Amino acid sequence: MSMEGSTTGRNGIGKVLGGIGSTPVLLAIFMITLAFNAGVRRSHDLTWPPYMDHARDASFAQSILDGHYGEDPLYTGESMWFTPMVFTLEAYAVEFTGVDLQVLQARAGAFWNLLAPIVFFLLAWRWFGSSVAVVALAAYLFVLPGQEPGWAVATYSPLFLAMNFAQGLFFLMLLVLFRAFRSVSWVVWAAVGIGAGLLFLSHAAPAILIVAMIAIHIISRAIAAWRIRDRAQAGRYLLCGVAAGATFILVSLPLIWYVVGDYMLDQKDRIPTAFTYEPLSFRHADRFLFHNVTLFVAMGIAGLFLLFRGKRSPQRTLMLMWVGLTTTLALYAYLAMELGLKYGIMMPTSVPSFHFYSYLKTAMALGVGIAVLRMLQWVVDRYHGDRSAEFKRDRLAAMTAVLVLVGTLAIYPTNANRPDLVNTRMFSMTRMADTDATDMYTILRDKLPWEAVVLCDDELSLWVVMASARKTVATNASMANPYVLPAPREAARAQLLAALERSDPEAPKVLEAYHVTHVLVRTADIDRMPELTHWFPQSIHTNGTYALYAR
Amino acid sequence: MDPLPRKLLAITILCALWAAVVLVAFVPVEKDAVVGSYRLHSSWFLQKEARPARIDLDKDGELRVYADHGEVTLRAKWWWDAAEGFLRSDARELDRRIRGYHGWTGTTLYWRLAPSFDYGEELEMQRLDR
Numbered sequence: 188m189s190m191e192g193s194t195t196g197r198n199g200i201g202k203v204l205g206g207i208g209s210t211p212v213l214l215a216i217f218m219i220t221l222a223f224n225a226g227v228r229r230s231h232d233l234t235w236p237p238y239m240d241h242a243r244d245a246s247f248a249q250s251i252l253d254g255h256y257g258e259d260p261l262y263t264g265e266s267m268w269f270t271p272m273v274f275t276l277e278a279y280a281v282e283f284t285g286v287d288l289q290v291l292q293a294r295a296g297a298f299w300n301l302l303a304p305i306v307f308f309l310l311a312w313r314w315f316g317s318s319v320a321v322v323a324l325a326a327y328l329f330v331l332p333g334q335e336p337g338w339a340v341a342t343y344s345p346l347f348l349a350m351n352f353a354q355g356l357f358f359l360m361l362l363v364l365f366r367a368f369r370s371v372s373w374v375v376w377a378a379v380g381i382g383a384g385l386l387f388l389s390h391a392a393p394a395i396l397i398v399a400m401i402a403i404h405i406i407s408r409a410i411a412a413w414r415i416r417d418r419a420q421a422g423r424y425l426l427c428g429v430a431a432g433a434t435f436i437l438v439s440l441p442l443i444w445y446v447v448g449d450y451m452l453d454q455k456d457r458i459p460t461a462f463t464y465e466p467l468s469f470r471h472a473d474r475f476l477f478h479n480v481t482l483f484v485a486m487g488i489a490g491l492f493l494l495f496r497g498k499r500s501p502q503r504t505l506m507l508m509w510v511g512l513t514t515t516l517a518l519y520a521y522l523a524m525e526l527g528l529k530y531g532i533m534m535p536t537s538v539p540s541f542h543f544y545s546y547l548k549t550a551m552a553l554g555v556g557i558a559v560l561r562m563l564q565w566v567v568d569r570y571h572g573d574r575s576a577e578f579k580r581d582r583l584a585a586m587t588a589v590l591v592l593v594g595t596l597a598i599y600p601t602n603a604n605r606p607d608l609v610n611t612r613m614f615s616m617t618r619m620a621d622t623d624a625t626d627m628y629t630i631l632r633d634k635l636p637w638e639a640v641v642l643c644d645d646e647l648s649l650w651v652v653m654a655s656a657r658k659t660v661a662t663n664a665s666m667a668n669p670y671v672l673p674a675p676r677e678a679a680r681a682q683l684l685a686a687l688e689r690s691d692p693e694a695p696k697v698l699e700a701y702h703v704t705h706v707l708v709r710t711a712d713i714d715r716m717p718e719l720t721h722w723f724p725q726s727i728h729t730n731g732t733y734a735l736y737a738r
Numbered sequence: 739m740d741p742l743p744r745k746l747l748a749i750t751i752l753c754a755l756w757a758a759v760v761l762v763a764f765v766p767v768e769k770d771a772v773v774g775s776y777r778l779h780s781s782w783f784l785q786k787e788a789r790p791a792r793i794d795l796d797k798d799g800e801l802r803v804y805a806d807h808g809e810v811t812l813r814a815k816w817w818w819d820a821a822e823g824f825l826r827s828d829a830r831e832l833d834r835r836i837r838g839y840h841g842w843t844g845t846t847l848y849w850r851l852a853p854s855f856d857y858g859e860e861l862e863m864q865r866l867d868r
Contacts, residue, residue, distance in 0.1 A: 210748070217752050224760055334858045474859060477783040596755060597842065600763035604839035606850070606858030609823070613834060613855050616822075 210588050211317035215308045215324055218595055222304065222328045225603035226297035226345035229612045233293035235625065237614035240348055241292045242653040243666045244274045248288055249656035251278035253637050257445060259668050260656035263640055263702050266445040268668045272389040273349045289654065293615055296347030302355030304328060304343045310358045311553055313365065314502040318587040323556030325591045329602045330483045331552050337607040339464045339541050341549040344607060350542060353390035360386055360397045361505060368404055368501045371423045373430040380431035384438025392542035395516065400508045401431055450670035457536060458664040458673065461524045464541035487551025490558035509550050517543035563587060623732035624651050627707070630728045630735060631655035635705065642683050643707040651733065652707060660701045687716040694722065705737050765840040769818035772838060773797045776863040778849050784859060787851040793863065801827060
């Protein structure tokens, strides 16, 4: 059985769109709206987003709102370093709608992230036919996440984070590559480069995958043409590669202008990339097995195996690259982190390993679709072997629809109440309950100038200061500019915080070196800080929990 | 049947099923449905984390956690947050550690292995008193 168009024979986005109202499309709408309903229910009343990643994004969005795009909102004199698509969208959405930035971050993901399941469904239909697409979509939405957090696995999630939002663009780029792999037109490949650049501005991990796919395809085809002495064809492929590379660089200038131009990609703080999603570390192999010794993974592997041993096709090639690259890069990222931490061997790193794990599991959702269809095909052939091809095709489509419908109904209550949605909401509510922190955040954002540098401890920098885009001496290294060495800043912060408790004649030099203008402390700690008003005599704002002073 | 009425019928059925499953999934869990004695389902893989052998949630708001040999290791007060589906407790390590939701077979409770929300591995709680 051919995988592509295996049941309906319909292929092509035009035919997919022409099939609106058909059973697969109705089922897709049924499933996506169910997932959307769960996402909206868990986020519609939140006023603060759950994670410190959101505070980092808010700091960059606020930098745009304050007219300082290109600057690091947390460290004086440093440059922008994070993929800008999502925080730029946030800033313009706030600018045009007037909605509060944190409310937008907490609630908008449920809407923006719908791009991912919609394009995933279109991709699966385009590559493998409508029946595989509905099964794969059901697996992607309702089975894949299990008990894992929404930032660690690719599925629809109301989390408005770059890693969640970029999934949709990644699937879109796979559709573009599917078309481009049959072309030697430099115009087509220039368009591919633009798409890859936009993806890179959204999130680095899927962009690395797409750029690697482009490079493998172009280089292998150019070498193959060269080997048969077709130099003209080899030249055309090289031209395609140059076109894709040039447009990629051009489109991604809003980021690489800074990270290459200012920093030459010299990553001094390796903590952000060393972050390991615990179940992906050897120490927590039991948790990895808990999440992955499942029917979903078994079916996913079986489906991918069936695909890979089948006949050659562009989608098979792309899936091979997808699975091969995600597996290799996930292992590499983990190995580089372990070698760096344990043996001091510094290998180039880019993003944490869990991003590639996440995309590997998405490939498995397609594998599940392929495996289930192959099983149903077997059942139809077994019991209706003597019937016409049309009868068997209709029977297969009907069985697929019933299976997906019953499966979705059965699993939905569990999926709609999964830990990812419920626990994430609790993170938000915990932060929302700290109204004093929000009050102080508002003061920092509205009363302090852009250049202000607020001395505070690690926790306060994440909990209160970061989202305001006002600077600090040192923040948590996992959320800080990776091109700035964290140790000197952390040492300076420790010295200055200690100087609030006991006299330190060296403190003025350090205060000047880091341009410190304010200090943020907890009111409960003021009693043990006799030097506080010596260095920061001016009280700016105090509430029940926090106090802000100026020099 | 003509294609159009058949399509409308299919859409109506899908809408009805959509509404039904949403209603089932988001029925609030009430305190009375939670009261009882429980043990945790075992998992082949998650063996390292410490876990109670049994948990009693009494109707009068007392919670008892038992070790393997039957000794009570913790007594605390508990109440149920029906809006969020979490057990609340004056014992910090148990506050929001147990959650529940309503599914096709009734209320299901889960025990989160980690005290914090960071990672979500949970074990289903199996009723002992039914």
